[in-house]
Amino acid sequence: MPDTLLNIQDIVFTYKNGGRALDHVDFAVRAGEFVALAGRNGSGKTTLTRLAMSLIKPAGGSIQFAGNGTAAMTPADMARSIGYVFQNPDRQIFRETVLKEIAYGPEQLGFSPEAINESVAWALKMTGLTELAGNFPRMLSRGHKQKVAIASAIAMRPKMLILDEPTSGQDPWEAQNLMELLTGLNQQGITIILVTHDMELIARYAGRAVVLNQGKKVFDGTPAELFDGSRNIAAWGLLPPAAVALSQQLTGIDAGNAAELTDLLGAAIKKGREQYA
Structure with missing residues (x-):
């Protein structure tokens, strides 16, 4: 069996007003998996991924990555192992060319100039952006901007990639193109966690589906099991x-x-x- 990469155990996260976003959730992801994380708005999906990145800290429970506790780790520490891609790519694009944007992460992690050039070239090739390397990224299409964000993440050579609704705002062709990119990255060994409302994507691409509802994990299994008609998934907003x-x-x-x-x-x-x- 593949090693457990991310292990979230009995996690609790409470809002400042006292409401619980996550209520004793267990969530483990093995190396090489392609996991879809689903649930209605407010179910706790984004909170769970932000906890994984140490962007926020839990009120209870523990989180390990590759066997190491993350309680004292910062988002910068986690960025060495996990690439995080926001729903809106404009939130993480700020440099004047695609190439410089992709190079930023490896630079911050202290890669050598040779390693930076190698990682950037690989990320450009993987995302099909090589010919756009000199373009101003904010002038690209939504689909290309999302690819820039993904290229920026994978250039840091992470073990895992977390994506929050990466196909939102894209036409069907762009969405399919992006999902095929993620499938290719997964086949190269990058573990994928995909936060999505799109059940078609889950059925077609994910190997495993995890559903949250009102801060609790209510399903963990294959997409085929999720959609076999034996569960009232509409009660979970699906x-x-x-x-x-x-x-x-x-x-x-x-x-x-x-x-x-x-x-x-x-x-x-x-x-x-x-x-x-």
């Missing part, structure tokens, strides 16, 4: 992918033409999703 809802309702569809088929398929998808409510 709906099954359209293809899953459709597959559960195909029996009895008998259309005479394309327009009728479209209507029947739409009704079947709606019915399949309503079964989760």
Whole structure:
């Protein structure tokens, strides 16, 4: 079995007003996994990832990375092992060219000039940004900006990459392109934690799904198990992918033409999703 990379044990995080964002959550990720973290807004997803990065500290429980406790570690310490990509790439882009933006992290970590050049070239190649190295990053498309943010993270050679809703605001082609990039990085050994509301992405790309609801972990298993119809996932703010809802309702569809088929398929998808409510 692969080694446990991130181990969050019995974690509690409490807001200043006394409300709990996370309530005794256990969350372990093994090296090489591709994990999707899902749940409605306010369920605790982003709080969990911020704890992993030591951006905030828990009220109870413990966190280890690669077997080492992180209680005394800073975000800068964690950045040596975990790359964090925000939902809005503009929050982390500030240099005048794509190349300089990607080089910033390795520079701060004290890489040698040769290592910086090697890491930047590799990150540019992996993200398909080599030809845009001299461009001003804030003038790029949303999809390309997100790739710049990912390239900046992987240039520091992390063991893990955490991404918070990286496909939001992107068209389907950009989203697919980005997910294929993450799949390629995962195949090269980078562990992926993907925070997302998109069930289609979870079904297609993730090897494991973890669901939070009201600060508690309510599911941990494969996407197939999550969407097999045996759980009321609507109670957690989720709906099954359209293809899953459709597959559960195909029996009895008998259309005479394309327009009728479209209507029947739409009704079947709606019915399949309503079964989760």
